[in-house]
Amino acid sequence: MKFTCTKTNLQNAIFTVQKAITGKSSMPILNGILIETNKDKLILTGSDIDLSIETKVEADIFEEGSIVINARLFGEIIRKLPNDNINISTTDGISTEILCQKSKFNIINMNRNDFPELPKINENMIFSIPENILKNMIRETIFAAAQDETRPILTGVLFETKNKNFNLVALDGYRLALKSEKLENDNEINAVIPAKTLNEVSKILEDGENNVDITFTPNHILFNLGNTKIVSRLLEGEFIKYNSIIPEEFTLKVIAKREDLLNCIERASLMAKDSNTNLIKLNIEENNMIITSNSQLGMVKEEVNIILQGQELQIAFNSKYLIDVLKIMEEDEIILNFSSSVSPCVIKNKDENKNNCTYLVLPVRLLNN
Amino acid sequence: MKFTCTKTNLQNAIFTVQKAITGKSSMPILNGILIETNKDKLILTGSDIDLSIETKVEADIFEEGSIVINARLFGEIIRKLPNDNINISTTDGISTEILCQKSKFNIINMNRNDFPELPKINENMIFSIPENILKNMIRETIFAAAQDETRPILTGVLFETKNKNFNLVALDGYRLALKSEKLENDNEINAVIPAKTLNEVSKILEDGENNVDITFTPNHILFNLGNTKIVSRLLEGEFIKYNSIIPEEFTLKVIAKREDLLNCIERASLMAKDSNTNLIKLNIEENNMIITSNSQLGMVKEEVNIILQGQELQIAFNSKYLIDVLKIMEEDEIILNFSSSVSPCVIKNKDENKNNCTYLVLPVRLLNN
Numbered sequence: 001m002k003f004t005c006t007k008t009n010l011q012n013a014i015f016t017v018q019k020a021i022t023g024k025s026s027m028p029i030l031n032g033i034l035i036e037t038n039k040d041k042l043i044l045t046g047s048d049i050d051l052s053i054e055t056k057v058e059a060d061i062f063e064e065g066s067i068v069i070n071a072r073l074f075g076e077i078i079r080k081l082p083n084d085n086i087n088i089s090t091t092d093g094i095s096t097e098i099l100c101q102k103s104k105f106n107i108i109n110m111n112r113n114d115f116p117e118l119p120k121i122n123e124n125m126i127f128s129i130p131e132n133i134l135k136n137m138i139r140e141t142i143f144a145a146a147q148d149e150t151r152p153i154l155t156g157v158l159f160e161t162k163n164k165n166f167n168l169v170a171l172d173g174y175r176l177a178l179k180s181e182k183l184e185n186d187n188e189i190n191a192v193i194p195a196k197t198l199n200e201v202s203k204i205l206e207d208g209e210n211n212v213d214i215t216f217t218p219n220h221i222l223f224n225l226g227n228t229k230i231v232s233r234l235l236e237g238e239f240i241k242y243n244s245i246i247p248e249e250f251t252l253k254v255i256a257k258r259e260d261l262l263n264c265i266e267r268a269s270l271m272a273k274d275s276n277t278n279l280i281k282l283n284i285e286e287n288n289m290i291i292t293s294n295s296q297l298g299m300v301k302e303e304v305n306i307i308l309q310g311q312e313l314q315i316a317f318n319s320k321y322l323i324d325v326l327k328i329m330e331e332d333e334i335i336l337n338f339s340s341s342v343s344p345c346v347i348k349n350k351d352e353n354k355n356n357c358t359y360l361v362l363p364v365r366l367l368n369n
Numbered sequence: 370m371k372f373t374c375t376k377t378n379l380q381n382a383i384f385t386v387q388k389a390i391t392g393k394s395s396m397p398i399l400n401g402i403l404i405e406t407n408k409d410k411l412i413l414t415g416s417d418i419d420l421s422i423e424t425k426v427e428a429d430i431f432e433e434g435s436i437v438i439n440a441r442l443f444g445e446i447i448r449k450l451p452n453d454n455i456n457i458s459t460t461d462g463i464s465t466e467i468l469c470q471k472s473k474f475n476i477i478n479m480n481r482n483d484f485p486e487l488p489k490i491n492e493n494m495i496f497s498i499p500e501n502i503l504k505n506m507i508r509e510t511i512f513a514a515a516q517d518e519t520r521p522i523l524t525g526v527l528f529e530t531k532n533k534n535f536n537l538v539a540l541d542g543y544r545l546a547l548k549s550e551k552l553e554n555d556n557e558i559n560a561v562i563p564a565k566t567l568n569e570v571s572k573i574l575e576d577g578e579n580n581v582d583i584t585f586t587p588n589h590i591l592f593n594l595g596n597t598k599i600v601s602r603l604l605e606g607e608f609i610k611y612n613s614i615i616p617e618e619f620t621l622k623v624i625a626k627r628e629d630l631l632n633c634i635e636r637a638s639l640m641a642k643d644s645n646t647n648l649i650k651l652n653i654e655e656n657n658m659i660i661t662s663n664s665q666l667g668m669v670k671e672e673v674n675i676i677l678q679g680q681e682l683q684i685a686f687n688s689k690y691l692i693d694v695l696k697i698m699e700e701d702e703i704i705l706n707f708s709s710s711v712s713p714c715v716i717k718n719k720d721e722n723k724n725n726c727t728y729l730v731l732p733v734r735l736l737n738n
Contacts, residue, residue: 073639073666080636095667103636107667267449267472270442297442298464298476 001035001065002089003042005057007081007100013057014075016228017046019200020053021071029114033074035088036066045118046071051197052118053204055228063089068110069096077105119231121222125213127185129166131225134212135205137168137179138198140357143324144177145170145195156192156235158242159221161185169242170195175321176242176360177328191216192239197232204228246360247344250337252310254284255350258334261289262326264302268293269319271300278319279364284338285312293319315341316364325359341366370404370434371458372411374426376450376469382426383444385597386415388569389422390440398483402443404457405435414487415440420566421487422573424597432458437479438465446474488600490591494582496554498535500594503581504574506537507567509548509726512693514564515541525561525604527611528590530554538611539564544690545611545729546697560585561608566601573597615729616713619706621679623653624719627703630658631695633671637662638688640669647688648733653707654681662688684710685733694728710735 014033023031025048034045042059045052067090077098078086087099090109098105138157146154151173158169166183169176201223205212213224216234223230265280271293272278283290284306291302315338325347326334333350347359383402392400394417403414411428414421436459446467447455456468459478467474507526515523520542527538535552538545570592574581582593585603592599634649640662641647652659653675660671684707694716695703702719716728 070666076639077636080632080639082632102672103633104670105636105640105667106669107640108665263449263451264472267446267474270445270449271474271476296477297439298474300475301473303471 001037001067002063002087003037003059003061004085004087005042005059007078007083007086009058010086011075011078013044013055014071014078016055016204017044017053018071018075019203020046020048020051020230022048023072025049027114027116029068029110029116031070031072032068032110032115033071034066034068034112034115037061037064045115047116047118049116050194050233051200052231053200053228054118065090066112067096068112068115069107070110073107077107119217119220119233121215121217121220121231123213123215123222123224125224126187126189126215127161127166127183128211128213129181129183130209131205131212132207132209133181135202135207137166137181138202138205140179140328141168141170141177142195142198142202143170143328144172144175144359146172153192153235153237153239155196156194156239157198158239159189159191159193161187161189169239171240171242171245171360174318174362175325176245176358177325178242178246178358178360180356189216190239191221192235192237193221193232194235201230201232204230245344246346246358247337247339249339250310250346251339252284252308252313252337254289254336254338255307255309256289256304256334256336258326258329258332260304261334262323264289264291264304265319265322265326268300268302269323271295271297272319277364279316280319280322281314281316281366283312283314284308310338313338313341315345316366317345317361318364321361325361329355329357329359331355370406370436371432371456372406372428372430373454373456374411374428376447376452376455378427379455380444380447382413382424383440383447385424385573386413386422387440387444388572389415389417389420389599391417392441394418396483396485398437398479398485400439400441401437401479401484402440403435403437403481403484406430406433414484416485416487418485419563419602420569421600422569422597423487434459435481436465437481437484438476439479442476446476488586488589488602490584490586490589490600492582492584492591492593494593495556495558495584496530496535496552497580497582498550498552499578500574500581501576501578502550504571504576506535506548506550507571507574509697510537510539510546511564511567511571512539512697513541513544513546513728514539522561522604522606522608524565525563525608526567527608528558528560528562530556530558538608540609540611540614540729543687543731544694545614545727546694547611547615547727547729549725558585559608560590561604561606562590562601563604570599570601573599614713615715615727616706616708618708619679619715620708621653621677621682621706623658623705623707624676624678625658625673625703625705627695627698627701629673630703631692633658633660633673634688634691634695637669637671638692640664640666641688642666646733648685649688649691650683650685650735652681652683653677679707682707682710684714685735686714686730687733690730694730698724698726698728700724 042057045054081100215222280293337346411426414423450469584591649662700718706715
């Protein structure tokens with residue numbers, strides 16, 4: 001194999017495929033990066049089995065071939081080389097020569113045959129969505145996925161199409177996040193993608209409006225971004241019927257300024273930090289929400305202006321779950337819907353047309369309620 | 370105690386004294402911040418015994434007093450409060466009330482009497498030096514201080530005055546850093562300050578030309594910055610007679626562009642990383658330095674243009690020590706002085722009038738030398 005490529009192009013490609021190379025695999029070959037030529041194209045691939053990423057790089061190819069080399073070392077060498085053309089060649093089959101200006105590296109190859117075959121996916125594109133929209137949908141839901149593995153299906157994010165909507169849903173038993181976008185597509189999709197791989201996918205997605213084509217198979221999802229293809233395995237099993245969890249009617253409704261409320265809750269949570277529950281109490285009154293917390297460290301009382309429609313209420317929460325939601329939301333004004341001190345709180349934007357997201361947080365039941 | 374203070378002033382003062390509050394002390398009281406009034410002044414103090422910092426804050430004092438409260442909690446509360454006046458008062462002697470707009474905190478006090486007395490230092494100022502110059506002198510030497518405690522005196526930085534020069538010196542048995550500044554002062558100083566506390570001191574020093582007044586006692590050094598006083602203990606014992614270590618005559622001299630050399634050595638060290646010694650070899654030729662390294666990972670050859678005065682030489686180093694020096698230096702052109710493959714390399718700026726620093730690095734003796 002022999003090719004020439006600019007430092008910038010090669011560095012960007014390595015940066016992309018390294019998202020799939022976790023360095024935590026028990027298979028040493030998965031610390032490698034597969035570099036291969038395909039006619040006039042150079043293709044780099046990284047994989048940790050759950051997630052595989054391949055990307056095409058502009059290069060002048062003089063001799064075809066295919067090698068695997070240590071991804072971390074290769075990445076560091078390319079990053080530190082001068083901003084110029086880089087010549088890469090393998091002559092002996094044992095090592096790869098990297099030449100750039102007066103720098104010359106020979107690094108030992110890994111065994112090409114050990115590198116796993118990527119899942120073959122028939123790209124009958126199922127739907128297409130702008131990169132920035134998908135990136136944002138992931139950001140707005142992924143934080144609610146479960147961290148612990150007791151119910152593996154909850155460590156993923158549900159992708160579903162329903163009634164001309166494309167929905168992403170994550171929940172962990174204490175809170176839920178649902179984001180919907182309109183989609184002109186009749187395919188029925190219902191698949192759960194591991195949050196861990198989705199997190200890497202979202203780092204590769206750009207803020208622009210280029211489309212990403214998405215294909216599903218029974219076990220995999222493929223994101224095709226043109227020069228880059230990302231394949232993630234799906235989680236097995238059925239996702240929770242989340243619709244039955246989200247109440248549709250409420251007895252009171254609070255309109256609040258998101259940032260004011262977030263600041264008050266963050267301050268109140270400083271006092272709640274020495275307990276596991278991060279317990280804060282909300283006293284919802286006419287025009288006013290009073291937030292209190294106390295612990296061995298002392299106590300705190302915060303007040304924030306609100307508009308209340310309905311009856312007054314006292315309710316308690318794990319402050320972390322409210323803070324997560326209020327930080328992810330971006331609009332100025334939000335609506336919190338309640339029914340009782342033991343029913344879920346549902347949080348939405350005041351203007352649902354602007355951003356159709358639904359967040360649900362379970363309250364903490366207090367002994368004296 | 371009762372006072373009002375702006376959020377900004379209070380936050381800056383907490384930030385300063387927290388440098389002395391490591392959170393690692395076995396005495397819980399040292400997690401506290403001492404807040405006391407002294408006539409019309411508010412004074413905050415933090416200490417971990419080795420290092421104590423006190424700073425004055427502009428405040429309106431309505432009632433004198435003195436309390437200790439948890440530094441981390443107090444700092445987080447003040448940081449999260451709105452940018453406005455903050456009212457602080459203790460009424461019951463058990464807790465402290467913090468009021469700002471609609472936020473009200475009551476935090477439990479720590480026992481004031483447990484807080485250690487700071488060393489009393491008679492401030493017969495010994496000399497004065499601009500903050501930015503001292504900050505830079507620390508930066509240029511501290512990295513060479515020993516990390517391990519086998520010879521405790523080497524974990525400090527020597528402050529000495531000699532022949533109208535003020536010198537900072539650090540060494541760890543493998544390399545040495547010496548920085549000199551002219552000083553119009555006849556006091557004889559010879560004291561070793563722990564690198565750990567000096568590191569915190571340098572974070573407080575500003576880049577401006579305000580003077581810092583320095584006083585020494587047999588056991589302490591005091592840095593007086595006007596509103597802030599920093600007291601560090603000194604290390605006991607005598608520093609190594611570093612002068613006898615630095616050779617004064619050399620048989621060859623290399624003039625090199627610092628950044629070019631740094632980049633080549635950094636790249637070469639990528640191959641050296643899997644060994645403990647970070648071994649790189651320098652082949653110093655007429656007009657050219659060839660840097661090589663090899664390991665299980667492969668091998669590398671770098672070339673950099675130099676001007677050589679003297680005979681050709683082959684010498685090996687731990688690349689880390691050369692990289693540390695070349696990164697700390699700031700000038701474009703540097704001089705490396707050598708005598709043989711087993712004698713120290715001494716690195717200086719080409720223009721010594723610009724920045725009078727001396728770095729010494731010991732070579733690695735190769736079996737085939």
